[in-house]
Amino acid sequence: MSSVQSEASYDGTRLRQWARGGARSAGIGRRDLLKLVAAASAAASLVPAAAAPAHAGPTLDGVVKPLPPELFTVRGPNAETNFAALKDTGLLTPVDRFFVRNHTTTPLIDPADWKLTVWGSGLTGGPVDFSYEALRALPSVSRTAFVECAGNGRSYFTSQQGQQVSGTAWTLGAIGTARWRGVRLAEVLRQAGVGRNAVDVLPRGLDAEVDSDGTNLGRVRRPLPVAKALDDVLLAYEMNGEPLPPDHGAPVRLIVPSWVGIANIKWVGDIEVSAEPLLSPWNTGLYRLFGPGYPPGGSAPLTLQTLKSAFELAPGASFAARRRHLLTGRSWSGGAPVRSVEVSTDGGTRWRPARLRDEPRAGSWVRWTADWVPATPGPGVLLARATDRTGRTQPATTAHNTQGYLFDAVVRHPVTVV
Numbered sequence: 001m002s003s004v005q006s007e008a009s010y011d012g013t014r015l016r017q018w019a020r021g022g023a024r025s026a027g028i029g030r031r032d033l034l035k036l037v038a039a040a041s042a043a044a045s046l047v048p049a050a051a052a053p054a055h056a057g058p059t060l061d062g063v064v065k066p067l068p069p070e071l072f073t074v075r076g077p078n079a080e081t082n083f084a085a086l087k088d089t090g091l092l093t094p095v096d097r098f099f100v101r102n103h104t105t106t107p108l109i110d111p112a113d114w115k116l117t118v119w120g121s122g123l124t125g126g127p128v129d130f131s132y133e134a135l136r137a138l139p140s141v142s143r144t145a146f147v148e149c150a151g152n153g154r155s156y157f158t159s160q161q162g163q164q165v166s167g168t169a170w171t172l173g174a175i176g177t178a179r180w181r182g183v184r185l186a187e188v189l190r191q192a193g194v195g196r197n198a199v200d201v202l203p204r205g206l207d208a209e210v211d212s213d214g215t216n217l218g219r220v221r222r223p224l225p226v227a228k229a230l231d232d233v234l235l236a237y238e239m240n241g242e243p244l245p246p247d248h249g250a251p252v253r254l255i256v257p258s259w260v261g262i263a264n265i266k267w268v269g270d271i272e273v274s275a276e277p278l279l280s281p282w283n284t285g286l287y288r289l290f291g292p293g294y295p296p297g298g299s300a301p302l303t304l305q306t307l308k309s310a311f312e313l314a315p316g317a318s319f320a321a322r323r324r325h326l327l328t329g330r331s332w333s334g335g336a337p338v339r340s341v342e343v344s345t346d347g348g349t350r351w352r353p354a355r356l357r358d359e360p361r362a363g364s365w366v367r368w369t370a371d372w373v374p375a376t377p378g379p380g381v382l383l384a385r386a387t388d389r390t391g392r393t394q395p396a397t398t399a400h401n402t403q404g405y406l407f408d409a410v411v412r413h414p415v416t417v418v
């Protein structure tokens with residue numbers, strides 16, 4: 001997609017524009033934004049990911065659906081999918097086991113009381129409202145896409161690389177793939193009269209305002225460059241053939257294929273279309289890479305997700321020696337369809353190809369299998385590594401960033417042979 005390239009360079013100019021005062025902080029004072037950036041650079045001195053509380057339970061305040069411990073691991077206000085629970089599911093993740101990432105709590109919104117307001121200096125006219133019915137009456141499209149948190153895999157910075165990072169200590173389960181149906185954002189923007197001068201599009205959630213260490217960040221919102229907004233973004237009202245469930249953004253959410261999870265704004269209530277670049281906490285202090293290898297204001301805002309692989313196995317799962325076992329797992333990349341997956345059952349010395357069970361597609365994952373006959377009882381390690389069609393292969397380590405985003409290294413999965 002050519003637009004992705006131009007988006008990256010477009011995003012790269014944001015920080016310089018901001019430093020010059022040429023970009024506007026939407027809904028938060030510049031001083032608070034600067035405080036956030038300063039905190040992000042120092043985030044390694046905050047709570048290490050491994051020390052973040054993780055407790056399993058059937059329900060969680062603020063999440064509507066049940067979270068049985070065999071399907072989810074609760075982490076703060078979020079619920080991580082246990083990868084072992086995906087073993088017998090298809091390409092699509094059933095709603096009952098799709099991870100939940102909430103900055104606050106799931107709001108309950110009646111579609112009859114809901115409307116979407118599109119407004120701002122990048123429109124040729126005034127604000128335009130769309131009721132739920134009006135949105136559903138527009139031409140619909142369906143697409144299969146994963147939603148993955150930018151922090152998925154964060155705990156491995158600590159457990160595999162000995163590094164401190166701040167944020168939710170996810171293992172690999174902050175991802176799910178669903179069939180989304182909705183309206184192209186491009187269609188809604190066109191109907192609202194998007195002007196040729198529009199540069200940024202800022203969708204905002206209807207969930208509560210977010211408090212971060214005493215600073216009110218306002219409601220969850222993250223600017224999208226207009227090129228991406230007009231490309232493949234959906235305003236989705238269905239997930240796997242059912243109306244969108246409350247925890248996943250009912251009545252309407254954004255689906256921004258292949259991009260970091262935060263771009264997929266849930267419970268969207270309004271969209272600002274701006275003729276000037278926009279900033280929010282979610283594209284300044286958050287969702288950039290900070291640390292020794294990066295500029296003081298952080299990297300450009302994160303866009304595409306990275307490359308990962310996971311076994312559909314509980315950590316420490318046990319296998320009978322000298323029997324044939326079928327290992328299963330999934331691999332995905334935000335950069336391109338997966339090309340191949342290799343598996344190692346001897347700690348990474350020898351690698352052999354896994355069999356792909358799906359036609360690799362952009363923005364989705366592939367399921368794979370590999371046989372294994374473990375020889376001798378004792379502890380073992382399974383590894384899987386994917387290569388995508390850009391030729392990128394999962395590396396042995398990921399360069400550190402203070403907030404632990406975009407972990408892409410090969411994960412060591414402990415098992416026991418009995």
Ligand SMILES: Nc1nc2c(c(=O)[nH]1)N[C@H]1C(S)=C(S)[C@@H](COP(=O)(O)O)O[C@H]1N2
Pocket residue numbers: 098099100101102103104147148149150204205206207220247248249260261262263264265266267268
């Ligand atoms: N309004 C709103 N949108 C949101 C969030 C949120 O807290 N509020 N969380 C974001 C993050 S960080 C992620 S990873 C995805 C998670 O989507 P899910 O809960 O449907 O899995 O939603 C994104 N959209």
Ligand SMILES: [Mo]
Pocket residue numbers: 101148149150151261262
């Ligand atoms: Mo996220």
